[in-house]
Amino acid sequence: MGAFFFLGYYLKKSVFHFISFRFVVLKMNEIMHQEKIEAIKAAIASADAQNQDELEAYRLQFISKKSVVGELFAEMRNIPNEQKREYGQLVNEVKQLADAKFQELIDKVNAASKKSKSMDLDLTLPPTYIPVGGIHPLTATRQRIIEIFERIGFNLSEGPEIEDDWHNFTALNFPENHPAREMQDTFFIEKNPDIALRTHTSSVQVRVMENQKPPIRTLSPGRVYRNEAISARAHCIFHQVEGLYVDENVGFADLKNTLYHFAKEMFGRETKVRFRPSFFPFTEPSAEIDISCLLCGGKGCNVCKGSGWVEIGGSGMVDPNVLENCGIDSKKYTGFAFGMGIERIAMLKYQIKDLRLFTENDVRFLKQFRSLL
Numbered sequence: 001m002g003a004f005f006f007l008g009y010y011l012k013k014s015v016f017h018f019i020s021f022r023f024v025v026l027k028m029n030e031i032m033h034q035e036k037i038e039a040i041k042a043a044i045a046s047a048d049a050q051n052q053d054e055l056e057a058y059r060l061q062f063i064s065k066k067s068v069v070g071e072l073f074a075e076m077r078n079i080p081n082e083q084k085r086e087y088g089q090l091v092n093e094v095k096q097l098a099d100a101k102f103q104e105l106i107d108k109v110n111a112a113s114k115k116s117k118s119m120d121l122d123l124t125l126p127p128t129y130i131p132v133g134g135i136h137p138l139t140a141t142r143q144r145i146i147e148i149f150e151r152i153g154f155n156l157s158e159g160p161e162i163e164d165d166w167h168n169f170t171a172l173n174f175p176e177n178h179p180a181r182e183m184q185d186t187f188f189i190e191k192n193p194d195i196a197l198r199t200h201t202s203s204v205q206v207r208v209m210e211n212q213k214p215p216i217r218t219l220s221p222g223r224v225y226r227n228e229a230i231s232a233r234a235h236c237i238f239h240q241v242e243g244l245y246v247d248e249n250v251g252f253a254d255l256k257n258t259l260y261h262f263a264k265e266m267f268g269r270e271t272k273v274r275f276r277p278s279f280f281p282f283t284e285p286s287a288e289i290d291i292s293c294l295l296c297g298g299k300g301c302n303v304c305k306g307s308g309w310v311e312i313g314g315s316g317m318v319d320p321n322v323l324e325n326c327g328i329d330s331k332k333y334t335g336f337a338f339g340m341g342i343e344r345i346a347m348l349k350y351q352i353k354d355l356r357l358f359t360e361n362d363v364r365f366l367k368q369f370r371s372l373l
């Protein structure tokens with residue numbers, strides 16, 4: 001509207017005041033430029049962009065050299081010198097407006113694409129991995145041992161981890177001065193009467209014999225405690241499994257055959273078993289149980305220290321004193337017993353070199369056994 005008013009004003013002026021023709025043409029050009037600039041400003045103000053294509057369209061229309069703003073600059077050469085300054089200012093103003101709007105639109109399109117990315121949901125992608133736990137190697141070993149003995153008629157028995165002197169020592173024929181009764185070997189909870197963390201699961205066998213009549217065929221797995229310095233080969237907490245068979249006419253041959261069967265089932269058919277004479281207070285005669293080295297098959301290696309054999313536990317015929325202590329007639333009944341460390345068996349079976357790994361809860365170690373059932 002303002003432009004038309006000026007146009008009329010100057011036309012009137014040119015007619016009534018006889019102003020030179022050239023001046024009128026110049027003024028008309030100026031008015032036309034002003035109108036054009038106002039129109040471009042309005043177009044910039046109302047411009048919008050929703051995506052990269054529309055952004056590019058805006059750039060071509062208002063920013064590039066061939067854009068309408070670019071044309072305004074090119075027009076500069078046709079502007080008379082005395083108006084160049086004023087014209088230049090107007091065009092620069094338009095240029096600034098166009099640039100500011102361009103930046104605003106870039107920000108808007110970028111923000112929109114970021115938002116749409118976060119909403120991007122592809123239902124065909126595989127699901128997020130949810131870690132699945134596995135059975136601890138000691139649990140797997142324990143379960144396998146139980147399974148082997150259950151198949152040949154052994155049942156399962158369990159007892160308390162805090163034991164009195166009778167069940168842990170005296171009933172098992174430990175003499176008064178036996179080193180296991182000393183403070184440095186056993187975790188005593190109370191003295192006189194002595195209460196301690198059980199040092200073996202033989203205490204469970206005493207409880208079974210006290211409460212059941214032969215025939216008894218039982219397996220007692222469980223946690224035991226000994227006052228030992230923790231190292232790669234020893235720990236103050238470990239697991240044992242002990243077996244007991246009491247009936248009429250049970251002999252050492254039964255013990256050997258039972259353990260042959262176990263060794264072959266547990267470690268493989270080629271496994272050989274050897275018994276070495278030993279001493280335990282609760283068995284007579286007593287023997288250590290060795291199996292042929294799983295790694296070298298008996299040839300000799302680092303694991304078996306060149307001997308070809310590795311120890312897996314102790315065994316023997318139940319001492320008649322123990323049977324009598326538990327109320328079983330030792331003239332009528334005989335029995336055998338054996339005990340093994342579950343850690344020891346697991347270390348041999350899975351070639352684990354450090355006992356401490358079992359209790360450190362290091363997932364890198366544990367997840368190697370994820371496939372165990």
Ligand SMILES: [Zn+2]
Nearest residue numbers: 293296301304
């Ligand atoms: Zn070996």
